[in-house]
Amino acid sequence: MRPVAQLALLVAAAGLLGTAAQFVSPTRIPWRENWSTHVQTKALRAGLRLADTADAQRLLESGSALIVDARSPRDYDSGRLPGALSLPDSQRSVVYPEFADLLTREPLVLVYCSGLSCDESLNLCLFLKDQGHTNLVLYAGGIQAWKEAGLPLER
């Protein structure tokens, strides 16, 4: 039997087993899930406050919140919410000490990343919450929602 035919048989076997497991396994997952609400659902379960785009715009324009960008420096440089501070989730342990006092002094800290398919902002919020910060607000819609609302980015 040719290798490609063998591969096809193995893929078919995996397909059958995976399908069967979906009917009998106690740990089965839904065939399809609404991942666009995943970050918000986890955030609410963790007791975090959520902001939508209107909230984020109001907080930014009133200057009543520190805006924190949880994305990589590369993404931050390519466009960010006006006045946002870069605190990449990937480097949080290293960068956080520089901003710890500032984060504590601010009445509110709005954290965002690229959008609903990104959980860096959630992970950063959870990290900051573990450090004792209680003034956190998660803007789950992030850059994507900001742009869809026609709002300007800073570069």
Next chain:
Amino acid sequence: MTHGCTPAPWRAYAARFMALFIAAIFALAAYPKLRDPAAFSEAIFRYQLLPDAAINLLAIYLPWLEAVAALALAVSGRFRRGALLAVALMLIVFIVAMGINLYRGVNITCGCFSVGGRGEAMSWLNIARNIGLLLLAALTWRWSPPARAPAPTPRARG
């Protein structure tokens, strides 16, 4: 690859050993994903590469392909090349997915051998490891005897 050419016996034994090694790696990788597909689907979500509709499907079927390929490599010489093809294709996909996210600077766990949030953080070492496995799979292919070795050519006497 020379079609129909039987490799030296020691290479055939080495290929068997390498196939078993790759089988063990993939079995170890499949196990936590089969135990906790919900956590694996979350690991896939974090890669930010797939549409919502594909995430759970991949979480359901990929671990079974890993397990089936591992089994085929471990117990069946007949399906070895097909399993090596499956392994190579999966490794290429993993390398590309990891490479994209490392380039993006996205901080996620690899999801290679554990699926919880405290799994190994992704790094270029993960990619290097997968490239090494890919090369091993290629060598195993090269040294594996064909499914049906040609009948030996009778020697002329005289």
